[in-house]
Amino acid sequence: MSLFSPAGDARRTARRADGGHDGASTLPAQLPMTYVLPLRWHSDTGLAELTGYLRWLAGRVEVLVVDGSAPDLFARHADAWRGLIRHLPPDPAERGLNGKVIGVRTGLRAAGHDHVVIADDDVRYDEAALTAVHRLLDRADLVRPQNYFDPLPWHAWWDTGRTLLNRALGADYPGTLAVRRNTFLAMGGYDPDVLFENLELIRTMRAYDGIEAAPAWLYVRRLPPDATHFRGQRVRQAYDDLAQPARLLTALAVLPALAAAIAARRPALLLGAAAGTVALAELGRRRAGGTAVFPPATVLAAPVWLLERGVCGWLAVAQRFLLGGVRYGDTRIRRAAHSTHTLHRRPRPH
Template identity: 90%
Template structure:
């Protein structure tokens, strides 16, 4: 679905969530929207920053945190957020391997509004982003915004190469989605036993004939993980490609193609492929005003990320067939996401 892009000034307006344009706190009119944040923390190192963001959000939308953290952390969160947001545990009636999906199912059902934003704990909306998502949900059932990292340490730069390639070839998979609650409930939610939960939700919505918008201009800030967390996620993120055969085959072809070029002593082929990958990423960077949030050097990260995915793709396939799946918390998940055909042929909830 194509929708008009806001101006550059509108995209930049309100990018900082803690203050208004004059440096003072703002109290705008609240939107009829619920913000659902599924949470499961093992440490509270970011509690103060997240609490400030939640306070800012609570002035603008209903905020609901579904907290699957350990009891001592849950109690600490309840104290920090008392009187500010709705704080509740995951529904014990829900069963599934993916704790985030359980949190989403709990939160959407408990939401007080038709328009719902689902966001990871590192996502930071501004007023323009909330308002745009709300308006788009007046026309479609599902909205896929575009995340960008700010600040941009080396590992966030690295991962931005993936983002730009996704933008050039279609749409990225962000850490946040917005949806209509009635459509979500009517389709019966989505499977909590898959790893790539955002793709599963998108495919389930499509199978239910839900409408979708992926506005490349709707930029939503994301805080980068620490470097250790980034390193620990490489194979797990590559495992997502098992649900997308074309992407998986491309990733698996990287190392054989590189080895063949080296064996044939054809460095020009390697350099040409790298240059082509950078050019493709640059198209994604320039799309829909992306130069406002993606620095020029981020296109150079694309061949680096592609080489990494070529290595991790093979490791992901090995984990699937040798270990039965990829590690997720205290368990292993086998399925990345269901095929679209499988979801389309399933009986629909009454």
């Protein structure tokens, strides 16, 4: 099976938009794979739904939740998941600003299998996606699936504009990656003091000469955040672009270009730019069977998202130089991610 073309179960995954967690009459054989979920909750609003998903997962893979929640929430989770999954706190020997990375590093060391899925708490795999990832990890060191939102409230529609543009220009950054444990440990994991942890992991794997697969056809459902959380993430997500200079410069050019078009009284330029952005998003939507999971109206979100990024890009730069970094929990993180060149120059662990 090609690492970059749909086949078998993966083709069926691309056509599914229902999440696939209703269970089945016959329980499948468990895959030799570990599912690591780094968790740090401040409330248990979604505990019942997550527990149902973990119960479904536990019949198919080894499940390991690394829980950095407050002690009272940790105890509640322990009660809910006792006998169902492996539930443990982050390794106290780990140090770093990014709690998710600490959770991932703890989970990878504790994993019982070489094939490991790393997923945020809002990611919802189905059986076909798990099987496809497992097969891809036979030939790749890192697998980068494609997330889509279901359901699709207004703010998820808005953020899907970003997803479609990323797909048209290369690959999106999902809330889940899969890695080979042996490779991850051999390269020494990845830096816990950066904001854009998924990009840092991808670049660290590349610097280690690991094989990366980014199958645009491998769709994995993601639950949308609530609108309040979405609004609170806008500048922080824009801060990620500080690790990607071309994207940052594009974002910073949006407002000056808009102002120039308005000053010149050239509305046709604005309409043309919006239409071009929508057309680019449509290319991303049609790529690799994406029409099965991205509704047609999502392409209209692309120019709206681009305008938002143009505003938030300047706010992110201001936070970098005026405040010393972006707010992350109780601290600030200065670096979005290291460049691939920097990671290549680092000595490899022995």
